Every structure is written in C-alpha cells, then in structure tokens.
Amino acid sequence: MLKSMGAVKQAIPAEIGGEAVGAMTEHASAKQAAPGRKVLPIVEGAVLVAALFAPLVLQDYLTVFATRVIILALFALSFDLVWGYAGIMSFGQALFFGSAGYGVALLARDLDITNIFLVLPAGTIIGLTFALLLGGFLLLGRHPSSVIFVSLGTLTGSYAADRLARGWYYLGGQNGIPSIAPMTVGSYEFSEGPPFYYLVLGLLVVVYLLCRFLVRSQFGLALAGLRENEQRIAFFGYKAQHLKAIIFAIGGAVAGLAGSLYAFHEGFVWPNMVGVVVSTQVVLYVLFGGSGTLIGAVIGAVIVEGVSFWLSDNYREVWPIILGVLLLLVILFRPLGLISFVLGERERVGSFGAKAKEKRDAAP
Amino acid sequence: MANAFVAAFEILSFGAIIVLIVLGLGIIASMMGIFNFAQGEFVLLGAYITYLAYAKGLPIWAGMVAAPFVVGALGFVLEALIIRRFYAAPIVAMLGTYALGLIIRESVRGLIGGFYLTVPEPIGGSIDIGAMHISAWRFTIIVITALVMGGCYLLLARTSFGLRVRATLENPSLARASGISTPLIYGATFAFGAALAGLAGALIVPVFSLFADLGLRFLIQGFVAVMVGGVGSFIGPVAGAGLIGTLSAALPWVMAPVVADVLVFVLAIVFIKFRPQGLIAGKGV
Numbered sequence A: 001m002l003k004s005m006g007a008v009k010q011a012i013p014a015e016i017g018g019e020a021v022g023a024m025t026e027h028a029s030a031k032q033a034a035p036g037r038k039v040l041p042i043v044e045g046a047v048l049v050a051a052l053f054a055p056l057v058l059q060d061y062l063t064v065f066a067t068r069v070i071i072l073a074l075f076a077l078s079f080d081l082v083w084g085y086a087g088i089m090s091f092g093q094a095l096f097f098g099s100a101g102y103g104v105a106l107l108a109r110d111l112d113i114t115n116i117f118l119v120l121p122a123g124t125i126i127g128l129t130f131a132l133l134l135g136g137f138l139l140l141g142r143h144p145s146s147v148i149f150v151s152l153g154t155l156t157g158s159y160a161a162d163r164l165a166r167g168w169y170y171l172g173g174q175n176g177i178p179s180i181a182p183m184t185v186g187s188y189e190f191s192e193g194p195p196f197y198y199l200v201l202g203l204l205v206v207v208y209l210l211c212r213f214l215v216r217s218q219f220g221l222a223l224a225g226l227r228e229n230e231q232r233i234a235f236f237g238y239k240a241q242h243l244k245a246i247i248f249a250i251g252g253a254v255a256g257l258a259g260s261l262y263a264f265h266e267g268f269v270w271p272n273m274v275g276v277v278v279s280t281q282v283v284l285y286v287l288f289g290g291s292g293t294l295i296g297a298v299i300g301a302v303i304v305e306g307v308s309f310w311l312s313d314n315y316r317e318v319w320p321i322i323l324g325v326l327l328l329l330v331i332l333f334r335p336l337g338l339i340s341f342v343l344g345e346r347e348r349v350g351s352f353g354a355k356a357k358e359k360r361d362a363a364p
Numbered sequence B: 001m002a003n004a005f006v007a008a009f010e011i012l013s014f015g016a017i018i019v020l021i022v023l024g025l026g027i028i029a030s031m032m033g034i035f036n037f038a039q040g041e042f043v044l045l046g047a048y049i050t051y052l053a054y055a056k057g058l059p060i061w062a063g064m065v066a067a068p069f070v071v072g073a074l075g076f077v078l079e080a081l082i083i084r085r086f087y088a089a090p091i092v093a094m095l096g097t098y099a100l101g102l103i104i105r106e107s108v109r110g111l112i113g114g115f116y117l118t119v120p121e122p123i124g125g126s127i128d129i130g131a132m133h134i135s136a137w138r139f140t141i142i143v144i145t146a147l148v149m150g151g152c153y154l155l156l157a158r159t160s161f162g163l164r165v166r167a168t169l170e171n172p173s174l175a176r177a178s179g180i181s182t183p184l185i186y187g188a189t190f191a192f193g194a195a196l197a198g199l200a201g202a203l204i205v206p207v208f209s210l211f212a213d214l215g216l217r218f219l220i221q222g223f224v225a226v227m228v229g230g231v232g233s234f235i236g237p238v239a240g241a242g243l244i245g246t247l248s249a250a251l252p253w254v255m256a257p258v259v260a261d262v263l264v265f266v267l268a269i270v271f272i273k274f275r276p277q278g279l280i281a282g283k284g285v
Helices: A002-016 A018-036 A039-057 A060-085 A094-110 A116-139 A147-167 A194-215 A218-228 A230-235 A240-266 A276-289 A294-311 A319-333 A345-349 A354-362 B002-032 B039-055 B060-081 B090-112 B136-158 B160-170 B172-177 B182-208 B214-229 B235-254 B257-274
Strands: A183-185 A188-190 B126-129 B132-135
Touching (some): A039 A060, A039 A294, A060 A194, A060 A218, A060 A240, A060 A276, A094 A240, A116 A147, A116 A183, A116 A240, A116 B257, A147 A276, A147 B257, A194 A294, A218 A240, A230 A240, A276 A319, A294 A319, B002 B039, B002 B136, B002 B160, B002 B182, B002 B235, B039 B060, B039 B090, B039 B214, B136 B182, B160 B172, B160 B182, B172 B182, B182 B214, B214 B235
Antiparallel strands (some): B126 B132
C-alpha cells in the first residue's frame, strides 16, 4: 500500500506537469520499455487467448464450470473497481450480485420474461439501483463516512439481505428459487455449454474494456488519488463522496450483470448468493489475483475457483484451510496479489487520461 | 403476567449473551483499533474446547474454565506472530483476521464435521418462582456476564494494568516514552479479548449447541453492537450490545421474526450513520 502511494505521487506530477515533463517521461519510458513496461497487455492477451480456446480443449462439464468461473470473474471485476481503484471496502458486494439474480429469477418465474435483451439490462439496473441506494446512504452525507463504517455497513446490508431472503416465502425461503427457465433470444435457448460460455466471455471482454477505459480516464486518476489520500483530493476541490458513490454504483451494476448471468447459468438462486459467504468469496478472488489491476481480479477468480475445483474432489475438508493460509500469506507478504510477481509497480499504477494529453499537445 | 415475565427473562438472557460476546470484541476494537473478524472463531474455539472436555469425560466445568485460558494463550501467540503487522492499516487488519478466522473455522469444521453437537448444561433444571420456570443455566449466564462485566470494568478503571492499557490507547508514543512496553500491552489486550470470547463460547455452547458457523452467527451482530455503542471506550460497546441484544430478542415478540431480524440491522446502520460516535462518545473507560 505504502509503496503504491509513492508510485502514484510520482505518476501524478508526470501527468499534470505539462508537456515538458510528459515528453521526458515518454523518453524515459521508451528507454525502459525493454522488459518492464509492457507486461500488462501480454498478460491480458494471454488470458484472453486461453479463454477463447478453453472450450475447444475442455470436456463438456468443464466448459460449464469454466462458464461459471468467467461469470465470477465478472463479479470480481466489480469488486476490484470499488476496492482496488477507489479504496471502498465493500464487504457486501454479493448484495448486488444476488439481488439481481433474484430479480431476474422472479422475472422468469412470475412474468415469463427470459429474453436476453430484457433480463440482462434488468439485472444490471437492479444492481445499479441497489448500489445507488446503499452507496448513497453509506457514502454521501454531511460528514464523510469512515472506512470502517462503510465496510461494516455493506457487510451488514448483505447479511440482512441474506436473512430476509431466507425468511421470505415469496423468495423461496431457504431453498431459493429453483429451475429458472433458460435465457432466450427469439426462439433460441441459451443452455449450459459453449454458446453460453462465449456469450459470457464476450460480455466479460466488453465490460473489461469499458472498465479499462474508465480507470485510465481522468475519472480514474481522481479515483486513484482518492484511494491514496482522500483528504488531499478533497482539497483539490473534487467531491470525493460523489466520486465514491459513482464508482460504487458502477460496481453494483457490473455485479448485477454478473448476478443475472449466474442465475440463468446455474438455473437457480438461493440465499447464500446475497449473503456474506459470496461477499467474502469475491474479496478472496481480488486479493489473490491483485487488487488495483483489472486483470488481477480475473486471474484471481480463475485461480481460486480452478484450484478449489481441482482440490475439492480429493481434499474437500482441507481445501478451505489451505485457502485461508494462502490468503493470510498473500496479505502478509504480497499485499498486491499474485499479479505483482510479474507486474512492476510503475505499470500497475500506470498513466491516466492519455487522450487528454494529446489534446493538450495539439492545442497551442 | 407469567408470559410477560418469561419474555422479559428471554430478552434479558439473550442480551446477556450478546454482551458477553461483544465484551472481547469491544475491548479489542476500542483499545487497539482493530475490528477482529476472527473473534467469532475465538467464540467457536471456546465452545469446541468445552465440548472436547465433555467428550473426553471430564466435568464440563473443567472445560469451561480451561477455555478462556487456552483461547487467550492462542490470542497472545497470534497477536505476536500476525496481528502485530496490521496495526497501521485497519482494513488490512480486517482481511487478515478474516483469513485467520477462516483457518480456525474450517479446522474446527474438519474436526467436528457438519454436525450439531450438543453439550449438556452443567447446571440443569429450572428455577421455579411461583408458577414460572426459568432455565437455571440461562440465569447463571446472566450472573456470570454481570460478574465478568464488573471485573473488566474494575480491571480497566482501577488497576495499574488498566491504566497502562488506557495510556497505550490514548497516546502510544508517550506511553512508550514513559516506559510502558506497548507491544506487551497490545499482546495482553488482544489475549484478554480473545479469552473473553473463549469464555463466551464456553458458556453459550449448552444453549446453542456446537456447530462450525456458531461464531459467524454472532460476529456481525457484535460488530453492529460495537459501532452502535461507540468505539473508543469500554462502556460504549457494552451499552451497544445491551441495546442490540435486547432489540433483537424483543422485536420478534411483537412482529414477524424475519422483519424483526432485518429491522434491527437497518435501524442500527441508520443510527450509526447519523451518530457516528455511537451511544456513548469519548475515550476512557
């Protein structure tokens, strides 16, 4: 954390320092380019290629599993936006994931709406709405909320939603809502398998690119400043609370999209999906992979789910303990996650608002 | 009348249980600034040790007495090895203690399996007052909670150890300069908080029976109680725990349990939002 703070401080003046400094850093980075500078696109490309070809080599049941992992990676992305980029500890991210899942399940059950162009936006909007409400309440206000309050508030929200889902007969109580009809486009039904996989992968790539654009924009720069030193950003005249609420809502929308996909893929929703278990699961993914890099969240989800799938056959009882030990080790010795083994500090922080700089160059 | 009395007793005994669990959590949060996610698992460990003593044929009392010492010792070791690294960053502390809790919880789950194991009450039967019967063990819990609460207060407010703890809380560098070994104090405080959790686990296991998610059930309630009461003092979390415990036991008598369950949390969060310093603000005891 401290290290990254230093790096951001170096990066910010480079951006606001005008053309001279900008040109200098460009020279410097061109010289450095050899090993250190371009790891991220390589990692991203490798992951994408691996994901594209996975269904061709995997057996059917593994493709189904891979689809679930991709959906969870999308979910991890939403948490990473909120925690890795804005420093908001959302211990209740599953609230948006699960409520969207429940929402689309109800749409399918009670209104027979399974059209993909209706249910996915609906799920996204449900996630967005809940995140706006909860985030607005927790983050906005006359006094800035403490980090602890936000994290415990989101945790409590998720826990309360879990209890509500368990006790509410309309939502199926303990059993949740079983046998949701598959998603449809016209008369085509998306059932588990390669088509669903590529649909989810396509959505992940789109969302990933949008997020990548977002966190590398000027807005992303403000967020990074917020994460490193909220007070200073407030002194610069940014409305820190508003920035936080916006990114929290965007995170909620992404989680909602993931949740609605998850509901249709699994074919059922159950109370754990809104609860603390899933909320902490997503924290694990992102911490493992590396918070503050989008690809880290994806890699973390793939590794945690993959290893647990592989180990849980033979070592079902020991696996959660191993997971806990690994998590502890990562927190203690690799706070930036596994991605930090290949990714340099400078590249992790990156640069912001490249387009704005070109404009500045063009204008006299 | 009899019903009202039974209801009042139920509410009181549940409130006492929550207070007992929150005591340790509150001391660690207030004195060290750490929200210990492993606290629920310390409760679980206390319960497990009691069960172990019972399963080995020892008197249950022996297990209940041993539990706080064993858990306290474990807390001391964990503080020295791991928790100590987290003081600078409260969020990292949350994640780290969560990982610790995960390890403890899953280890216990591996040991007991997915079962609900019952431990009999060391003091069985009921106390009869006229036509009303109240559980003797629950009554004992209330008494022990009151004693422990008084003991903690005296320890923090009246002894030189308590003075050192408070000094370390208020101004660590000045405390260090005055010759107080702050790492030792932190270690002792954490061990003490863990021991209280162990005691709570030992006492409640006859009521709730032993299962791996026992601690998790109380953890969030505990956090909310600490926040409602106010971090930074001893009495704040206790007051918060009393309030939350009473509310969550009392509301189901007047409305649907599902609604009551959720309502307590919503009310608590709204309360904290508009009064972030909690019921009882300020530092000290």
